[in-house]
Amino acid sequence: MSQKLTKRSKQQIKKLKPFLDEWVERVEExxxxDDDPVLFMHAFNDKEDQLLAGFFAATMAWGRRDIVIRKVRDFLDRMDNRPTEFITNFADRDAKRFEGFKHRTFKPVDMKWLVKILQSILLEYGSFQDFWAFCHQRATENSRPLMSVFHEQFFAQHPEAPQRTRKHVSNADKKSSCKRLYLYLRWAIRKKSPVDLGIMDFMPASELYIPLDVHVARQARALGLLTRTYNDWWAVEELTDALRLLDPKDPAKYDYALFGLGVAEDGIPEEYILNPNVL
Known part of the structure; x- marks a missing residue:
């Protein structure tokens, strides 16, 4: 994408609020x-199971949603659908359960190391939420992006984890969009939602960033909410800043609107399109 895109002014962005709010209500139900990987968080009653199953579902949310759901279900089946118990009691001999597992670039060795790291986190911090809270506090104290600290502390549990596994957990220091991690936090942080569970409270929803994928970015550029042409961390910041003009307490809810517009048969109504060439 090489053409220069037009950006809406702050006042013009605010005028989009009724339109985008309507789409949030239409999609967030x-x-x-049933057709989204978030279903794996809803499948459990225990909070720790929800958080761990959700982490794997979000981490593997790469590609078509139906395929992601099938692969996550396969992986959780290999843990007897008891993620907390399996991870807490995991021994290297249990890695044989992952033999034959594959999703995109995820292989059995990656699943083994992700489980080993999560086991160390649960043993040291007591819960996955408490680990996130530690990372959030450290990020705030050092004025660093949360996902930079999360990646750093996650792999500090097992520095010997292979480089290939590290690539499956985003790092804002590498200017990644951190889409899957912020998707996970959207599920876990946003409250009073019919979809997102809101079971972690170490940070407010106002601090969430948009989970930026190619489809959301395309709709945002068409609407004039995003002018950066790469789907990187700077694009995430630009789009989230625009969405905070619409709802500073809950900018990530507009992920539903942009997703919905992307899959709608009619797409964005012509009167709202500012950059038609991106569609």
């Missing part, structure tokens, strides 16, 4: 759950 219980029926959304």
């Amino acid at each position: 219980p029926s959304y759950i």
Whole structure:
């Protein structure tokens, strides 16, 4: 994408609020759950199971949603659908359960190391939420992006983890969009949602960034909310800043609107399109 894109002014962005709010209401409803990887958080009653299953679901949310759901279900089946118990009691001999597992670039060795790291986190911090809270506090104290600290502390549990496994957990220091990690936090942080569970409270929803994928970015550029042409961390910041003009307390909810517009048969109504060439 080489053409220069037009950006809406702050006042013009605010005028989009009724339109985008309507799309949030249309998309963010219980029926959304059945066809989205978030369903794996809803499948459990225990909070720790929800957080761990959700982490794997979000980490593997790469590609078509139906395929992601099938692969996550396969992986959780290999843990007897008891993620907390399996991870807490994991021994290297249990890695044989992952033999034959594959999703995109995820291989059995990656799943083994992700489980070993999560086991160390649970043993040291007591819960996955407490680990996130530690990372958030350290990021705040050092004025660093949360996902930079998360990646750093996650792999500090097992520095010997292979480089290939490290690539499956985003790092804002490398200017990644951190889409899957912020998707996970959207599920876990946003409250009073028919889709997102809101079971972690170490940070407010106002601090969430948009989970930026190619489809959301395309709709955002068409609407004039995003002018950066690469889907990187700077694009995430630009788009989230625009969405905070619409709802500073809950900018990530507009992920539903942009997603919905992307899959709608009619797409964005012509009167709202500012950059038609991106569609």
